[in-house]
Amino acid sequence: MLTTRPRLAALGIPALSLTRIGAAALICAAPWAGAQITDIHPRSPLPDATIRQFYSVTFTPVNPYKGLPVLWTITPGCLDGTGLNFTPQNGIANSARITGLPALRGTFDCTIVAQDAGDNVVSKRYELSIVRGCVSPRIISEPPTGVEPGVPYSFTVVAAGKPPITFAALGLPPGLAIDPATGVIAGTTAAAGAYSVTVIANGCGRSAIQNLTLVVGKAPVSLTLSNAPNPAVFGQDITVDVHATGGAVAPSGTVLLCVIASGEFCAAPVGAPPPGTPASLIPPLVSATLDAGGSAALTLTGLAIQNYVLQAYYGGDGTHDPAASASVDQFVIKGVVFPPARRSLNAPAAAPGASVEPIPTLSMPMLAALSLAIVGIAAGRVRRRG
Incomplete structure (x- = not known):
């Protein structure tokens, strides 16, 4: 049997032995021969730490030289303020630990370095998150x-x-x-x-x-009304826009519009006239079909000079409930306004600051009386000519 030189033993390294068996030779070496540290366990990121709950994680070297303890270090200051500590910092041990009672939320980056007895070095970057404690949902x-x-x-x-x-x-x-x-x-x-x-x-x-x-079930519907022009002049057409909203899709079907003057009542289903109300005080309803967007436009013609109230009603469809709008008050049609008479070119202009008479607005009875007067005057002129 041959042995290696004595100085290997003096260095603490087990001697190699060589045994010859016939023509074959078997070389037996110590298990640490050629070994050096290759990694640090555990993997990154580290398990989360929780505020005010004790935390501990252990680091171990992988395949250190001769299996001997290693020198541990961590990035200085990377755990400052967290309530956690790394041990042993700049110390030799078989393992290292981060322990403590976390006090600061956040994510922290630290690099841990391990150096084995053969001067082999491995470093590993770790991410540690400190989170708040479990909160009931x-x-x-x-x-x-x-x-x-x-x-x-x-x-x-x-x-x-x-x-x-x-x-x-x-x-x-x-x-x-x-x-x-x-x-x-x-x-x-x-x-x-x-x-x-x-x-x-x-x-x-x-x-x-x-x-x-x-x-x-069916979706509730909201009805809104707008009308123009308001006020209007006698003889003008009035446009009333009705818009129905509600549900995942726009309401469809027919809307009814009630237009009443003072002393009149909306017909059912928009209103409920008192029993015995004369038919002359219950004007007929106006109807229109909603478009794909849930809107309808109605045109009103032939209204007398008066203040009116508008109200709309929607009867519903397969996915929408019936609905009624709020009343729109003070829809006004005014009397005709006559233009001012032409002033003679030779007539003096009004003095500055002088008051000017307003041009009157004629009501329906006044218009009727004026019409009769004009007819009478015309008839008199015809008789005189005859």
């Missing part, structure tokens, strides 16, 4: 809106809390389902009715619950 969205039968529906349940948060729902109408990851309730249902639904948000091992009633 809370559902912060308002209860879902009503569902229209046969119309695609979508509503997002929103919850606050520490991610990840998952969602569930019990008692949804057939055809609707909730996405566990996003909280979106979606689908189409034709099953009208009122459903008792429980929405659940899960996170941190805890749950938030919202109990609600989800109504599958």
Whole structure:
């Protein structure tokens, strides 16, 4: 048997042995022969630390020289203010640790260096996130809106809390389902009715619950009116615009318009005249069909000089409820305004600051009297000529 030179043993390195067996030779070496540190465990990023909860993570060298302890260091100041400490800093040990009670939220970058007894060095960058403690989830969205039968529906349940948060729902109408990851309730249902639904948000091992009633039925409608010109002059046509809104799609069908003067009543279904009201005080309703956007335009002609009130009514459709507009008051048609008489070229101009008589507005009785007077004057002239 041959041995290596004595100085290897003096260095603390086990001697190699060579054994000859026949023509073959077997060389046996110590298990650390040629070894050097190659990595540090664990991997990056490190597990999250939680505010005010004790934290500890251990670092170990991979394949250090001779299996001996290594020299540990960490980026100076990278854990300042966090409440965490690295040990041993600039110390020799088989492992190192970050421990402590986290006090500062954020993400921190640190580089850990390990040097083995053979002067082999490995460094590794680590990311450590310090997060707030587990907070019970809370559902912060308002209860879902009503569902229209046969119309695609979508509503997002929103919850606050520490991610990840998952969602569930019990008692949804057939055809609707909730996405566990996003909280979106979606689908189409034709099953009208009122459903008792429980929405659940899960996170941190805890749950938030919202109990609600989800109504599958027709959508409410809002009617608005506008008219022009206002005021108008006797003989002008009046345009009334009706706009119906509500639901996922625009309302469709017919709208009815009531136009009444003082002392008159809207006919049903817009109004409800008192029993025994003369038919002359219940003017007929005007109708129009809503377009694809839920709007309709109606033209009013032949109205007398008067103040009027407008009100619209919508009878509903397969997905919308009936609705009535608020009354629009003081829609006014004024009398005819005569132009001022031409002044003679030789007539003196009005003195500065002198008052000028306003041109009167004639009511219907005044117009009738004026017409009769004109007819009478014309007849007298004809008789005189005869």
